[in-house]
Amino acid sequence: VTFSYTIDATVHTITRVRIAIMGKKTIRDLGEFGAIDRIKKLLPTADNVVEGIGDDCAVVRVGAQLLLLSCDASIEGVHFDQAYMPPKEIGWKAATAALSDIAAMGGTAKFALVTLAAPSTTEETLIEALFQGIAEAATACGAVVVGGDMTSNPSGIILDISVIGEPTKDGRYLTRSGAQPGDLLAVTGHPGESAAGLHAFQRNNEAPALQAAHCIPTARIAEGQYFASHTDVHAMLDSSDGLLQDAAHIAKASDLGLNIDSAKLPISSTLQEYARAQDVTPESYALNGGEDYELIIALAPQDAEKRIAEFNKTFDIRLNIVGTFTDAHTKVLVDGAPTKTQGYQHFQTPD
C-alpha cells in the first residue's frame, strides 16, 4: 500500500518540478493579494452579497439582517512559535486577529467558530489554554464561541477562527474604499510595536512591553464602532499587514494617492529606545511592521482636530494624523518620495 502511494507521490513531484521549470506560475509569483484577485474573478456572487471578497469582512444579507463575516488562520511556524508564545496567548491573538476584521468595518462581534488542528500528542492542558485565550478574546469583544471543528494535524497547531458580526444599529459600516482627495490618514495606538516585539523574541532581547504588543494585541471594536457612526470618517481597515501597506490598500480601493509624513508617526518612547539600541529607525517599524491590529482611517479634513480631540477624550488610546490622501492616482509616498510597500504578504517569503 505504502509503496504504491510513494510511486504516485514521486510522479506527482516530478510533474510539479517539470511544470516549475517550464515556467508555470506559483502563488509565490502571484503573492497573497494577486492570488486573491485571481480567485475573486473565478467565483460567482449573488444579490444577497453586499460586499464580497476584498475587504476586511464580507457584508451579506439574510432576510432583513445584515451580517459581517470573516475568518483568519494562525499556523504554527508561520504566524506563531511555541518557543516564545504560551498557548493562551496564541489563542488570544488568533481570535483577536479575526475579531479585528469586525472592528475594521465598525461592526459588533457576535459569534465565533474555531477550527483547531493539532498533533494527537498535544496535551489536553495546552488545548484548554488555547481555548481559554480564544474565549477571553471573544468575551472582551462581546462575542461567544458557538462551534468549530477539531482534527489531527501531524505538522503542528493550526487555529482558524471565523467571526460573525453585524453593523451597528444604523446599519452603517466602513470599507476600504470611500476616501476622498484631501482626507487625512489617521491611525490609533502605536503601530510598529508588534513587529519590534517579534524582533525582540527572535534576538532573545528583553522588551516586555513590545513583546506584549506582539502577543496580546487588542481588537479595537468600540473604536471601530465610533468611527463607523461618524460620517466624517470615510474609509477604514485594520493594520494587520503594516501601516504603509494597509494605508496603501485604502488608497488603491479609493483610487487615490497617499503621502505619509514620517515625522508624525506616533512612536512611543519604548519603541524609540528599542529601535535605537538595534540600530534601526523606529519609523521603519511603524511603517512596515504588521500585526498591530490598530485602526487606520480616512478622515475628512474639516473639523478633524475636533474629531481627534473627542476620540482621545473618549478612549484610552490616541488617534494621530500621519498623512494625507491625494488625487495623484496609484502613488504611495513617504515624505513626498516614492516608496515600495514592505509589509507582510504571504507566499512572498520562502516557506
Added chain:
Amino acid sequence: VTFSYTIDATVHTITRVRIAIMGKKTIRDLGEFGAIDRIKKLLPTADNVVEGIGDDCAVVRVGAQLLLLSCDASIEGVHFDQAYMPPKEIGWKAATAALSDIAAMGGTAKFALVTLAAPSTTEETLIEALFQGIAEAATACGAVVVGGDMTSNPSGIILDISVIGEPTKDGRYLTRSGAQPGDLLAVTGHPGESAAGLHAFQRNNEAPALQAAHCIPTARIAEGQYFASHTDVHAMLDSSDGLLQDAAHIAKASDLGLNIDSAKLPISSTLQEYARAQDVTPESYALNGGEDYELIIALAPQDAEKRIAEFNKTFDIRLNIVGTFTDAHTKVLVDGAPTKTQGYQHFQTPD
C-alpha cells in the same frame, strides 16, 4: 537568530517529552469527542445561542433571524491525498463536508468562507482548481463564497470552510436529540461506498463508482429540508463518521439505545462485489465507513412506510429503515449483540 530558536525549541520538546512520561493526558487519550466535551465545559455561552457546541451546526439568533453556523477542515495527508485526488475534487469534497452540516439540520445554505493554507510553491492552476471545486459544490447547494483567508503553510494544503445558513421558512430544524423509543433508524443512499472507494485508492484497485463516492459526495440539502419540514422526523445528522457511530450519536443525545438490523443495510451490488473480492463483509463498510454525507434520521413508526414511499418518489436517492431506537439506555446493538463503534475519530489513530 535561528540558533536561539533551535535551543528554545529543543528545551520545549524535552519539556513535552518529560510531561508525557509523567502521564499528562494528550488529546489522543481524550479522542476527538472527549476533547470537544472538555472544551464545551470551558466556554461561556449566551442568550442568543440557541444550540451551542455538540450538534452539526450551531444555531444562533441575530435580531429576529436564526442562523446555522458550522465549519469543517480538510488537511492534506489527513483527509485527502493529492496522489489520488485531483484539486477540483479536493475543493468539492471540502466544501461538501461543510455544507452537509447545514443539510444535517435541514437548513438552507447561504454563504461560505474559505481559508486556504498552501506552500508558496503551489501552482496557480492548482489553487484555481481547488476554488472551482469549492464554488461548484457551493453553487450546487445554493450557497456563495463571500470571503476567506489565504496563508502560506509549508507542510501542505489545508482548506477550512465555514458555512452560514438558515432554517427553512417555518424556522424548524432538526438536531441529534429528540429521537423517541420505538422510532425507526433510517438512512439515505448507500453508506460505506466512500470508505470502499478510499480502500480501492489505497490498494490501487479499480472501482470507479466507489472512488467517485469517496471524492465527489453530495450534500443532501433538499432531502434535509424535506425531513425538517415533517414532524414525524424526530432527529437527524449526517453520516460523516460512519453509520454506526453517527446513529449512536443520535441515541446518546436522545438518551436511548439502538438496534441495527444488518440484513437491512442498503448495500449496492457494486459495494457487494467489491467487498467480496476483498474478502471483507460489505456490512462492515456500511456500518463503519465514514465520509458518505448521507442523512441519518429517527422516524416515527406510525405511517413510516408512507413517509418512505413519498421520499422515494420525490428524490433520486432511496431512504431505507436499518434499525430501531430502544429505551435501553446507552446500549448500541447490531443484530441484538453489543458492539463497539468503529467509525472515524480524530486523534485516536497515529498521526
